[in-house]
Amino acid sequence: MRRLWPLVVALSACSSSTVAVTASSTASTPPVANTATSGPTTTGLPTSAATAGLPTTVLPTTTFAPAPFRVAAAGDIACDPGDGGFHGGAGNSATCAATATADLIDRLAPDAVLALGDLQYDDGAPKKYAASYAPTWGRFESITYPTPGNHDYGTGDLAGYRGQFGSRAGPPDTTWYSAALGPWRLVVLDANCGAVGCSAGTPQAVWLDAEMAAHPDVCTIAIWHQPRFSSGWHGDDTAMQTLWAVLADHHVDVVLQGHDHDYERFDPLDRDGQPTANGIRSFVVGTGGAGLRPFGAPRPGSVVRDWATHGVLMLTLTTGHYDWRFEPVPGETFTDAGSGVCG
Secondary structure, eight states: OOOOOOOOOOEEOOOTTEEOSEEOOOOOOOOOOOHHHHSEEEEEEEOGGGGGTSOOOEEEEEEEOOOOEEEEEEOSOBOOTTSTTOGGGTOOSSSOOHHHHHHHHHHHOOSEEEEOSOOBTTTOOHHHIIIIITTTGGGGGGGEEEOOOTTTTTTSSOHHHHHHHGGGGOOTTOSOEEEEETTEEEEEOOOOHHHHOOSTTSHHHHHHHHHHHHSTTOOEEEEOSSOSSOSSSSOOOGGGHHHHHHHHHTTOOEEEEOSSSSEEEEOOBOTTSOBOTTSBEEEEEOOSSSOOOOOOSOOTTEEEEESSOOEEEEEEEETTEEEEEEEEOTTOOOOOEEEEEOO
């Protein structure tokens, strides 16, 4: 897959919890569609009148490029109903912001929602999903593509996760699957490697290699929970190295993860996590509602970091191109935006 990496624009509000390029107080608005591919084009074509000996009339024919496909993504979402900030589901801005981020998604009206794990604290029990996740992000269930986090495994059997999502959680015997996101492909992985296995030769690794080989030269997003590379509270998850390397070898374009309760964007990284022009652009988006946490030392390739803002990452996907923008909840100003090419 040959790619050229474009100029990136990063915006943020200046604060001690934010590292970015320039300051902005831009309000939360949906990303602007890629005008190079989303607008109509008009060409003149002769009618059949010329062949009938009549005067030739050239009528315009309008063709439309495929509509952009818009995705909202975040992880670390619904607080435990026993949390002091739950307030009967109304939540608060510190530890229980799932209502605010769900309302934000309502306004942004995406075509799909990517739920990046730890969807229900503290243990993913069915009653907790029903009380906290279902009334907030559960309203988008018909367009949600989930991946489980370590807290979703808290009951040991993913009962709450499976009960919430049903067939949308993947086949009954696995927690990894693939789907179409408009002109792009989505690959969903399970980073709870102690439960499912992530090393070479495991069912998930074998499936991933075959899945990528079957869809060469397709723009692809991969998602899971525990990030392979992160400057956040938990840091790098080395157990995901085999799967990351498979994705890098197949030139996957974008990876989205959660687990660390912050927002972080990396420049494209190679299979060893070093910056490279032709690598994977990765994001940590653990800003879906749970309490946020500060960073440790920045790791190589980390270019934007914020740990004070709940919100979602919006992606606008078109053929061969994508735009991203971090959308904050009302009252916050941090954002981060840019574009990339793929394919």
